[in-house]
Amino acid sequence: MKILGLTGSIGMGKSTVAAMFAAEGVPVFDADAAVHRLQGRGGRLVMAIEAAFPGTTGADGVDRPALAAAVLGDDAAMKRLEAIVHPAVAEERAAFLAAHADASLVVFDVPLLFETGGDRHVDAIVVVSAAPDVQRIRTLARPGxxxxxxxxxxxxxxxxxxxxxxxxxxxxxxxxxxxxxxAVRRVIACMAARAGG
Structure with missing residues (x-):
């Protein structure tokens, strides 16, 4: 199995590219989706996050805007949050790999691949990119x-x-x-060639 890391800054179109890999039959582990599950209603990290950041959760799980307000711009708070979230995401990723053990190629869709050292655990890296003005327009169009x-x-x-x-x-x-x-299809073909397939 080859593991392809997929990353890109906010607003670059990474989700669109991840969907294209999935449409080509490549299993995709979506780190953001895993975080949403872990922090959503009944998610197993909700209590730990509430304990570390009181007032940031409710009946539907983590209140993402409240949590963002509590950690953005505060490196110590961000590190506390990452210490809760990253090990749980690693467990989800391991379960994904076990479920797709017969796949020749999988994609790890990780927004902070380089920032978290995840690039050390993949065979190749795709960076999704767009011009800065395109990135800014896309991102500022998001709610909130x-x-x-x-x-x-x-x-x-x-x-x-x-x-x-x-x-x-x-x-x-x-x-x-x-x-x-x-371009996605070229990357898949390249990875297949590297794997000897």
Whole structure:
């Protein structure tokens, strides 16, 4: 099995590219979706997060805006949150690998792949990228997003140019969708060749 790390800064189109890999039959582990499950209604991290950050949870699980307000811009608080979340996500990832043990290629969709050291655990890395103005327009169109919040999120992420420099493959999303899909198919073919398939 080859493991392909998929990453990209906020607003770059990573979810679209992940869906394209899935549509080609490649199993995709979505780290953000795992976090949402773990922090949602009945999620196993809700009590631990409430204990560490009182007032950030409710009947539906973690109140994401409240939690963001509690940790963004506070490195110590962010580290406390990561110490709760990262081990649980690692367990989810291990279960995913066990469930797809017969796959020749899987994708780990991880927004903070480089920032968390996840790049050491994959065979190749795809960075999803778009022009800065496209990224900004996409991100600010999200509900509840503000320029200040966008800047705070960017400050915690490795710059796009650095990610691209460390990538095995770069997939552009500020081009027509068929071009992006063709790039995904090229990466799959390349990984199959590397695996001897």
């Amino acid at each position: 997003m503000t320029p200040a919040k966008f800047d705070a999120i960017l400050s915690r992420q490795l710059p796009d140019a650095d990610k691209r420099a460390r990538a095995t493959h770069v997939i552009a999303t500020d081009v027509p969708l068929d071009q992006t899909r063709a």
